[in-house]
């Protein structure tokens with residue numbers, strides 16, 4: 078019996094042309110018991126490999142029965158819930174972590190991240206953009222953009238308002254999963270596919286893209302770009318920025334270690350080690366020339382910031398008299414404010 082990388086049962090939305098707009102998986106599995114698939118292989122017409130199989134109500138009923146008989150009570154109870162679904166039901170099976178090939182597969186991978194089953198960079202996401210249609214995310218769920226004017230009119234004619242909350246390829250994470258032990262002041266600012274670690278607080282200015290996130294605990298008041306991972310006990314100050322790799326030429330994957338402080342309106346284009354601080358308002362890019370100071374504050378070297386990438390216990394600041402960017406040992410690495418950072 079072959080191993081399975083991931084699988085999930087979900088339901089979603091399709092447009093009039095029968096194309097998927099989005100899929101919701103309440104309980105995705107990583108490395109599930111292969112028997113789960115084996116017992117239903119014939120029932121759902123699974124031929125192996127990676128597949129998204131749309132199921133009829135009858136197939137879902139059989140799935141529930143056969144899983145129950147095979148002792149998979151938990152999975153069977155989800156199948157029972159989907160028996161009456163008004164929305165199309167899909168069983169998505171990923172035998173391997175290959176590039177996603179369909180919208181349901183792409184959504185499963187985003188769910189694996191937000192359910193904390195894999196960390197950022199822990200799953201292959203290349204080629205995902207064309208698989209995620211640009212959708213109007215409304216108070217009535219996902220709506221195809223071509224169908225939107227009609228739906229808006231219909232709502233008005235019924236004395237209602239169809240509220241469009243965003244027009245985007247990614248929905249907000251919290252409409253799919255709210256991971257335990259987090260505070261998110263403005264849920265629209267965290268996309269599905271974000272990994273939000275236990276004990277993370279995201280204030281209104283905070284943002285987390287897909288395939289990015291926090292180990293937790295931590296305070297996020299700035300932007301965590303796609304691909305960026307922030308270590309335990311680190312603080313991203315108000316309006317601070319972590320440089321992404323999706324546009325503009327940045328190709329170094331940024332991460333912050335544990336106990337770092339990115340000051341308000343600061344930014345980093347290099348990965349930081351543990352206990353590093355960047356002064357409020359200072360943006361370090363990989364080519365920034367940095368004066369390295371010794372214990373006495375004397376300049377001992379001038380390097381490019383990228384040469385300091387990943388090193389621990391560094392304090393970066395712009396000398397307000399000379400204008401030079403300087404780096405010295407960080408003597409007072411931050412201790413997170415316990416009161417502020419409590420998540421409940």
Ligand SMILES: CC(C)(COP(=O)(O)OP(=O)(O)OC[C@H]1O[C@@H](n2cnc3c(N)ncnc32)[C@H](O)[C@@H]1OP(=O)(O)O)[C@@H](O)C(=O)NCCC(=O)NCCS
Pocket residue numbers: 298313314315339340341354355356357393394395396397398409
């Ligand atoms: C970089 C930073 C951590 C330095 O803080 P610090 O280590 O406590 O340093 P201090 O402010 O006590 O200053 C120590 C000395 O360095 C000097 N100094 C500080 N910043 C300087 C600068 N940019 N250029 C020149 N001198 C500077 C101070 O004047 C002081 O001089 P003194 O010894 O003659 O009195 C702090 O300025 C900072 O930016 N913190 C970020 C806070 C933040 O944004 N939090 C997030 C909120 S949302």
